[in-house]
Amino acid sequence: YGWWSRYNYLTSAAMDSGLAISGLVIYFALQANNIDFPNWWGNPEDQYFDHCPLGGSNYWQTYPK
Known part of the structure; x- marks a missing residue:
């Protein structure tokens, strides 16, 4: 204990x-x-870094292919 x-x-x-x-x-x-x-x-190369296929979608609802 001392040490x-x-x-x-x-x-x-x-x-x-x-x-x-x-x-x-x-x-x-x-x-x-x-x-x-x-x-x-x-970690597939065809998805985003967070592995969510909708990670690249935006306000105008254009989705990545």
Whole structure:
């Protein structure tokens, strides 16, 4: 209990910083090599990013094809 009460803020900051830095490293490593997100059943290319076929409709009710 003594160690945790003394170093809990340092441990928490280290974990938060490690997560942020690893996220940036992974993002830039994939972007620098022009690696696209894999195409699988959960993210078809023929729909919008929110996977809603009516996501491109507008006020005048023109729907995407």
